[in-house]
Structures are given as structure tokens and as C-alpha cells.
Amino acid sequence: MKRIRIAPPPPSANGRAILKIDAAPDQVRTGRVWVGDWVYDHGFTADAGAVAEMVASELITNALRHGGTAGGVIEIRAFLDLGRRAVVEVLDASDRPPRVLGDDLSGEGGRGLFLVRLAARELAWHPLKGGGKAVWCVLDAERE
Ligand SMILES: Nc1ncnc2c1ncn2[C@@H]1O[C@H](COP(=O)(O)OP(=O)(O)OP(=O)(O)O)[C@@H](O)[C@H]1O
Numbered sequence: 001m002k003r004i005r006i007a008p009p010p011p012s013a014n015g016r017a018i019l020k021i022d023a024a025p026d027q028v029r030t031g032r033v034w035v036g037d038w039v040y041d042h043g044f045t046a047d048a049g050a051v052a053e054m055v056a057s058e059l060i061t062n063a064l065r066h067g068g069t070a071g072g073v074i075e076i077r078a079f080l081d082l083g084r085r086a087v088v089e090v091l092d093a094s095d096r097p098p099r100v101l102g103d104d105l106s107g108e109g110g111r112g113l114f115l116v117r118l119a120a121r122e123l124a125w126h127p128l129k130g131g132g133k134a135v136w137c138v139l140d141a142e143r144e
């Protein structure tokens with residue numbers, strides 16, 4: 001088991017796009033497609049958009065399953081950092097830290113953040129002032 005670094009997200013070069021979804025399984029798709037489209041629309045390749053969708057899907061599903069958001073709302077943010085890389089941030093209602101479980105492929109769960117870490121340049125989280133937290137990652141892709 002590996003701890004994930006605690007840090008606020010990097011500053012934004014372009015403001016933040018925000019989507020709020022109901023914390024419900026049928027909304028995960030809405031969130032991941034929104035993130036993938038945002039990345040593609042901001043000058044990244046279709047492959048980078050697909051990776052962003054996978055990352056968003058894992059983070060949103062975690063907010064739903066582990067993030068104490070039942071019956072509430074999950075906020076998703078997308079923006080460019082100062083190096084013009086895409087940042088994806090997902091907010092939930094729980095103070096419990098996310099963690100990267102082992103790389104035991106036979107395990108039933110614990111794959112999500114392991115994969116996100118492989119796909120991302122940076123993965124971190126930080127507690128929010130009013131409670132809850134944000135889990136965020138900087139994607140590896142450079143803009144075309
Ligand atoms: N948003 C979160 N809030 C609280 N705990 C989390 C959050 N995200 C992940 N965790 C914790 O970190 C562990 C690892 O997360 P990860 O996404 O890798 O695996 P999983 O969600 O258990 O299974 P999988 O994603 O493979 O279906 C989780 O089992 C959970 O204990």
C-alpha cells in the first residue's frame with residue numbers, strides 16, 4: 001500500500017471548467033465523457049482524451065464508492081496548469097485519504113489508482129476547508 005502525496009492542485013493557466021453530477025452510478029459516464037471532451041477540445045490528441053476519460057472514470061467512481069457522497073453531488077474540475085498540461089480534479093465528502101494498493105493483479109479491486117498513477121504525471125489529494133477532499137492528477141500528455 002502506498003500513500004498518495006498531500007498537496008493542493010497547481011495554479012491554473014485558464015480558470016477552471018466545473019461540472020457537478022449527482023453522486024449516482026449512472027452519472028459516472030456523464031462525468032468521464034465531459035472530461036474527455038474537455039481535454040480533446042483543449043488541443044490534446046484523441047488518445048490523450050481517452051486516457052483522461054479513464055482517469056476521470058476511476059476518480060469519479062472512487063468519489064462515489066469511497067468518498068461519502070451518497071445522495072449528494074460530485075464536483076469535477078478540469079484546467080490547464082502553467083505548463084499547459086491538463087489537470088483533472090474530483091471533489092468528495094470524505095476526509096479519508098485515497099491510497100494506491102499493491103500491484104497484485106489477482107486482486108478483485110484496488111486497480112483504479114494504480115492505473116491512474118501509471119497514466120498520470122502526478123497524483124495527489126488535499127483536504128478541503130469545509131470538509132471532504134479533492135483528488136487530482138496532472139495528465140502526462142503535451143498539447144499538439
Ligand atoms: N475518494 C476516495 N475517498 C476515500 N478513500 C478512497 C478514495 N479513493 C480511493 N480510496 C481508497 O483507496 C483504495 C484504492 O482505490 P482504487 O481506486 O485503487 O481501488 P478500488 O476503488 O478499491 O477498486 P477498483 O478501482 O479497482 O474498482 C480504495 O479501496 C479506498 O480504500
Ligand SMILES: [Mg+2]
Pocket residue numbers: 058061062110111112113
Ligand atoms: Mg477505484
